Amino acid sequence: MTTSSEHISELINRDYSAGWSTNIEQDQLLPGLSEEVIRFISAKKNEPSWLLDFRLKAYRLWQKMPTPKWAKVHYPEIDYQSIIYYSAPKSSKDGPKSLDEVDPELLKTYEKLGIPLHERAALAGIAVDAVFDSVSVATTFKAKLATMGVIFCSFSEAVQEHPELIQKYLGSVVPAADNFYAALNSAVFTDGSFVYIPKGVRCPMELSTYFRINAAKTGQFERTLVVADEGSHVSYLEGCTAPMRDENQLHAAVVELIALDNAQIKYSTVQNWYPGDKDGKGGIYNFVTKRGKCATNAKISWTQVETGSAITWKYPSCILQGDNSVGEFYSVALTNHRQQADTGTKMIHIGKNTTSTIVSKGISAGHGQNTYRGQVKILKGAENARNFTRCDSMLIGSSAGAHTVPYVEVRNHSATLEHEATTSRIGEDQLFYCLQRGLSEEDAVSMIVNGFCKEVLKELPMEFAVEAQKLLGVSLEGAIG
Amino acid sequence: MQNPMLKIEELSASVDGKSILKGINLEIQAGEVHAVMGPNGSGKSTLASVLAGKPGYTVTGGKVTYQGKNLLELAPEIRAREGIFLGFQYPVELPGVSNLYFLKAAVNAVRKHQGLEEYDAVDFLELAKQKMELVELSTALTQRPVNVGFSGGEKKRNEIFQMALLNPKLAILDETDSGLDIDALRIVAQGVNAQRGPSVSMLLITHYQRLLEYIQPDYVHVLVGGQIVKSGDHTLALDLEEHGYAEFLSAPTQVGAA
Numbered sequence: 001m002t003t004s005s006e007h008i009s010e011l012i013n014r015d016y017s018a019g020w021s022t023n024i025e026q027d028q029l030l031p032g033l034s035e036e037v038i039r040f041i042s043a044k045k046n047e048p049s050w051l052l053d054f055r056l057k058a059y060r061l062w063q064k065m066p067t068p069k070w071a072k073v074h075y076p077e078i079d080y081q082s083i084i085y086y087s088a089p090k091s092s093k094d095g096p097k098s099l100d101e102v103d104p105e106l107l108k109t110y111e112k113l114g115i116p117l118h119e120r121a122a123l124a125g126i127a128v129d130a131v132f133d134s135v136s137v138a139t140t141f142k143a144k145l146a147t148m149g150v151i152f153c154s155f156s157e158a159v160q161e162h163p164e165l166i167q168k169y170l171g172s173v174v175p176a177a178d179n180f181y182a183a184l185n186s187a188v189f190t191d192g193s194f195v196y197i198p199k200g201v202r203c204p205m206e207l208s209t210y211f212r213i214n215a216a217k218t219g220q221f222e223r224t225l226v227v228a229d230e231g232s233h234v235s236y237l238e239g240c241t242a243p244m245r246d247e248n249q250l251h252a253a254v255v256e257l258i259a260l261d262n263a264q265i266k267y268s269t270v271q272n273w274y275p276g277d278k279d280g281k282g283g284i285y286n287f288v289t290k291r292g293k294c295a296t297n298a299k300i301s302w303t304q305v306e307t308g309s310a311i312t313w314k315y316p317s318c319i320l321q322g323d324n325s326v327g328e329f330y331s332v333a334l335t336n337h338r339q340q341a342d343t344g345t346k347m348i349h350i351g352k353n354t355t356s357t358i359v360s361k362g363i364s365a366g367h368g369q370n371t372y373r374g375q376v377k378i379l380k381g382a383e384n385a386r387n388f389t390r391c392d393s394m395l396i397g398s399s400a401g402a403h404t405v406p407y408v409e410v411r412n413h414s415a416t417l418e419h420e421a422t423t424s425r426i427g428e429d430q431l432f433y434c435l436q437r438g439l440s441e442e443d444a445v446s447m448i449v450n451g452f453c454k455e456v457l458k459e460l461p462m463e464f465a466v467e468a469q470k471l472l473g474v475s476l477e478g479a480i481g
Numbered sequence: 482m483q484n485p486m487l488k489i490e491e492l493s494a495s496v497d498g499k500s501i502l503k504g505i506n507l508e509i510q511a512g513e514v515h516a517v518m519g520p521n522g523s524g525k526s527t528l529a530s531v532l533a534g535k536p537g538y539t540v541t542g543g544k545v546t547y548q549g550k551n552l553l554e555l556a557p558e559i560r561a562r563e564g565i566f567l568g569f570q571y572p573v574e575l576p577g578v579s580n581l582y583f584l585k586a587a588v589n590a591v592r593k594h595q596g597l598e599e600y601d602a603v604d605f606l607e608l609a610k611q612k613m614e615l616v617e618l619s620t621a622l623t624q625r626p627v628n629v630g631f632s633g634g635e636k637k638r639n640e641i642f643q644m645a646l647l648n649p650k651l652a653i654l655d656e657t658d659s660g661l662d663i664d665a666l667r668i669v670a671q672g673v674n675a676q677r678g679p680s681v682s683m684l685l686i687t688h689y690q691r692l693l694e695y696i697q698p699d700y701v702h703v704l705v706g707g708q709i710v711k712s713g714d715h716t717l718a719l720d721l722e723e724h725g726y727a728e729f730l731s732a733p734t735q736v737g738a739a
Contacts, residue, residue, distance in 0.1 A: 427573070428536060428537070429573045430573050430574075430575060432535050432536065432557065432573075433569065433572070433573035433575070434575075434583075434587075435534075435556075435557040435558040435561065436533055436534075436535075436557055436558075436560075436561050436566075436567050436569075437561055437583070437584075437587035437590075437643065437647065438558055438561040438562045438587045438588075438590040438591040438594070438647070439558060439586060439587055439590055440558055440590070441558070443586060443590070447575070447578050447583065447586065448575060448578065450577070450578070451575055451576055451577025451578035451626065452576060452577055453577070454577035455577075
């Protein structure tokens with residue numbers, strides 16, 4: 001009878017279904033980073049001078065900053081001069097005015113990914129902004145949303161159309177000096193999405209951005225800014241894929257969320273960047289800074305399902321500034337083969353009666369390394385702050401690693417903190433139990449893993465939950481025996 | 482003559498290099514209920530595990546034919562889909578996996594394999610409700626994650642509930658009576674008896690005669706030291722209840738005294 005470990009090595013054979021690339025004429029820079037390049041990007045986008053200054057200041061800061069080394073991830077030094085900082089499909093040089101002007105090759109790309117950009121074919125109730133390499137290529141349902149005063153457009157467009165909002169909020173949650181990758185992003189970001197929900201408006205549909213890295217040797221540096229004005233509600237989703245390429249590609253995004261008084265933002269991510277092959281060749285380096293700021297009675301909820309990328313370095317966080325504000329973080333991070341993930345959250349309690357909830361589920365298979373790193377900080381004025389943290393790790397096979405690194409800092413003794421953590425192994429017993437009932441090994445693993453992640457998956461909007469479940473299954477294909 | 486449901490010939494098996502089964506012979510016809518009894522460590526559970534294909538057991542000799550097929554060649558899930566059900570001595574917990582969802586997937590995997598139409602959610606629920614009543618399992622319990630937070634008795638009832646839904650041709654019940662109080666035992670037995678029929682065979686593995694008061698077997702076999710040392714009808718179980726296994730333990734070399 002085959003033993004479990006033999007099965008594991010025999011069956012690890014993952015199929016990355018989004019790994020094809022699109023042949024499309026690209027308008028791109030040569031590799032390398034300098035003030036010139038930044039000026040080029042800024043000019044290309046016809047940016048106001050304050051924005052160029054913002055970029056240049058960030059660039060100068062970045063040059064003096066060391067690469068962060070504290071995360072439990074290992075990779076060769078990145079040569080920032082070998083990366084292409086601007087790459088755009090040629091046909092959209094002046095920006096498509098409507099979907100009809102979008103290059104049909106691009107539309108095909110998104111259709112192949114299951115993201116139809118034609119509004120009539122689009123998923124009901126979801127508006128999509130599609131970002132291809134360095135630029136946004138299409139935003140659906142824009143007009144319909146505009147009737148309610150909701151702004152949902154590419155970042156570049158927002159800079160032109162709503163400069164006052166961008167100037168007010170850009171860098172207000174994640175300043176350029178925040179960290180190495182945030183500084184890099186602030187210097188060279190090319191596009192992304194912008195959302196503004198006016199006072200008291202409940203956004204009638206899910207807003208979603210779909211990121212696709214296509215061109216080789218390109219870095220993707222997108223910037224997302226979501227502003228929910230007083231009493232408004234919005235649910236935002238992002239999804240990501242990239243072609244399979246042998247070299248590593250860098251993705252360094254910054255996402256800033258601003259929830260004003262009584263506003264609520266729900267931000268969900270299904271990250272499926274190319275993870276590299278089974279020996280760890282290629283794959284995306286995903287170094288992302290995501291943070292939200294809550295005013296009085298506001299709520300920000302992060303949900304992430306991280307299955308892709310060679311390296312994930314990501315800590316969606318909440319600054320709970322206003323009294324009674326609420327921060328939530330629900331995460332599933334899966335690492336298979338040679339993938340490494342160091343992810344978690346920071347909950348910074350400043351206001352009174354602030355509450356935060358952290359639920360993290362880490363799954364490691366193959367030689368995957370998975371670290372939960374989280375910080376709960378209760379500042380002096382945060383009377384009656386509460387935090388609940390639950391970190392569960394699941395190991396599949398005997399070569400995978402799971403690590404939990406929680407930091408807690410309490411400066412107000414009225415705070416209540418709870419922390420639970422477990423580490424388990426997919427039991428041979430669990431697996432055999434499923435097989436004995438007639439389930440295939442794949443279905444059994446997928447079912448056990450999905451069960452393990454249930455608390456997080458139920459936080460996702462319906463369509464995404466289904467996609468995430470499938471993704472977990474595919475990502476683990478044959479990871480166990 | 483028709484193939485027997487299960488034919489075990491000179492079956493030997495080891496765990497971690499330690500020989501546990503030492504030449505088992507057993508034949509079960511369709512519709513028959515056999516009980517295998519024996520003291521702790523005699524190899525009863527190993528027999529059940531080997532028949533179901535649990536990893537970690539090495540078959541060192543002999544053969545097993547199930548409905549004319551070489552059973553030992555089949556993967557565990559194929560054995561299940563071909564109609565072999567193992568009622569676990571210690572049912573396993575699956576956190577976050579709803580009992581009904583799990584069972585629907587299992588039942589449909591079996592049906593698909595057998596060329597039957599898969600159940601949709603409505604039909605399955607209808608069927609599940611009938612079977613729930615059989616083992617007095619509440620709806621709430623069937624919607625909870627598989628075996629998580631179930632009492633010992635609930636877990637065993639859940640096993641029988643699963644068996645009733647999966648409709649096996651050969652049910653192997655491994656110490657299904659262990660840890661049950663009298664009421665739970667009665668309910669479990671009622672569920673098992675309801676499954677009996679001319680095309681269903683059963684192999685009951687038990688330490689005590691108690692279960693057999695509720696489920697009367699056609700044959701009783703005594704397993705000691707990895708061999709069947711005595712076979713008889715249900716009265717053999719009563720004998721064992723009275724005299725224990727001492728007789729066999731003192732003379733472990735006395736083989737095949739059927």
